[in-house]
Amino acid sequence: MKDKKIKNVFKEGAISSEFIGESIAKHQSKISIGAHNIFLGQVRADEIDGKAVSAIEYTAYEDMANEKFHEIREATFEKFNLTCMHIYHSLGTVKVGEICLFVFVSSPRRKEVFKALEYVVEEIKVKAPVFGKEIFEDQSHQWKVNS
Amino acid sequence: MKDKKIKNVFKEGAISSEFIGESIAKHQSKISIGAHNIFLGQVRADEIDGKAVSAIEYTAYEDMANEKFHEIREATFEKFNLTCMHIYHSLGTVKVGEICLFVFVSSPRRKEVFKALEYVVEEIKVKAPVFGKEIFEDQSHQWKVNS
Amino acid sequence: MRLNIKYFGLIAELTSCSEEQLEFEGTKVEEVIELLNTKYPDLKSKDFQVAQNREIVSLKSPVTGGDIALLPPFSGG
Amino acid sequence: MRLNIKYFGLIAELTSCSEEQLEFEGTKVEEVIELLNTKYPDLKSKDFQVAQNREIVSLKSPVTGGDIALLPPFSGG
Numbered sequence: 001m002k003d004k005k006i007k008n009v010f011k012e013g014a015i016s017s018e019f020i021g022e023s024i025a026k027h028q029s030k031i032s033i034g035a036h037n038i039f040l041g042q043v044r045a046d047e048i049d050g051k052a053v054s055a056i057e058y059t060a061y062e063d064m065a066n067e068k069f070h071e072i073r074e075a076t077f078e079k080f081n082l083t084c085m086h087i088y089h090s091l092g093t094v095k096v097g098e099i100c101l102f103v104f105v106s107s108p109r110r111k112e113v114f115k116a117l118e119y120v121v122e123e124i125k126v127k128a129p130v131f132g133k134e135i136f137e138d139q140s141h142q143w144k145v146n147s
Numbered sequence: 148m149k150d151k152k153i154k155n156v157f158k159e160g161a162i163s164s165e166f167i168g169e170s171i172a173k174h175q176s177k178i179s180i181g182a183h184n185i186f187l188g189q190v191r192a193d194e195i196d197g198k199a200v201s202a203i204e205y206t207a208y209e210d211m212a213n214e215k216f217h218e219i220r221e222a223t224f225e226k227f228n229l230t231c232m233h234i235y236h237s238l239g240t241v242k243v244g245e246i247c248l249f250v251f252v253s254s255p256r257r258k259e260v261f262k263a264l265e266y267v268v269e270e271i272k273v274k275a276p277v278f279g280k281e282i283f284e285d286q287s288h289q290w291k292v293n294s
Numbered sequence: 295m296r297l298n299i300k301y302f303g304l305i306a307e308l309t310s311c312s313e314e315q316l317e318f319e320g321t322k323v324e325e326v327i328e329l330l331n332t333k334y335p336d337l338k339s340k341d342f343q344v345a346q347n348r349e350i351v352s353l354k355s356p357v358t359g360g361d362i363a364l365l366p367p368f369s370g371g
Numbered sequence: 372m373r374l375n376i377k378y379f380g381l382i383a384e385l386t387s388c389s390e391e392q393l394e395f396e397g398t399k400v401e402e403v404i405e406l407l408n409t410k411y412p413d414l415k416s417k418d419f420q421v422a423q424n425r426e427i428v429s430l431k432s433p434v435t436g437g438d439i440a441l442l443p444p445f446s447g448g
Contacts, residue, residue, distance in 0.1 A: 021168025130447030131380030277370025
């Protein structure tokens, strides 16, 4: 299903496992779906110069990011045979072990979901103006760089 | 984490969205994880000769299947840099819209989870002696063939 | 030797049986299948793999005793 | 023309400001950046892209008015 309206992808704080479970439950009425594929980004306790990351604080150019997420969504529906797609990204503080990105694609067929999900996640990394500030245990910080 | 013990992958009936949500929540203490990838197989209301599938009844050569799942798990840990992996498959009746397969892989890095998840799911389709009987609305049936 | 024959999916449907014991005098897997083809003539038209003690084996493999399973095409997931 | 300049991430940290208005007389995006380099000398050493009205533009693009955003490397997800 294509959706021309630009959605707000951002959620304040971490994305809870309950929210993810409920999103899955909502798809049980969509009986043409045979396969779901879900990507979750989780904040990792990276150690940099002997200090461990304790949280990431996300900011974004929200208007532009939502437009880019919308363009990614449209392009993905063009490329792959998907029934539906959902993207959620955190803003603000997300602690180590918590989830900051939730991408959910569904299709009648499994081959489509694998290709589509990787495409969406890589596009988000490259095109969405979102900025992560890695906060260390001692409250110092550095700006995250995607690899 | 490698686990030498052969686990029982099978669950009686559908895999609930709450169970999936709880599995995700359990990983929040694993702070070296940066990416999760989840595959869900959902029973599709396929129409065959004008009759719609209403459920799939799964049976398996359980001992052999659990050994094969174990071998797939071991091979996947060899090939990819994963922190953990979980596989659950339904036995018995799973209705249209319900989930019959749940594969969950986690890694420090996202590139690994995409490759690993697709590998695991394709291996399961080919190597696990599991048999799906498609039950139609009128209680007639046919044996499912994977594509 | 005594074999334990297991049937699954549409094969079990055809044999109306999920497991049976068989006294076997031969040496190769294909001889077991010949015996079963005689007992269940419809088996000949069916596509299946054979597992011996939970490993897929070819028809030319030696019978080592234990469990022989007839496995129709897998359709998990 | 009057431009609305937006700063994000480590650029906003450097300018101590997330948004400011600027009166601009020139024609190209690079001239805007030159003005900002004068105001914030540390900007020169930083890696960023420029978006005009929410689309990435090159330094040679014409300034059409509205929002100009300085975007350090993206690190979402």
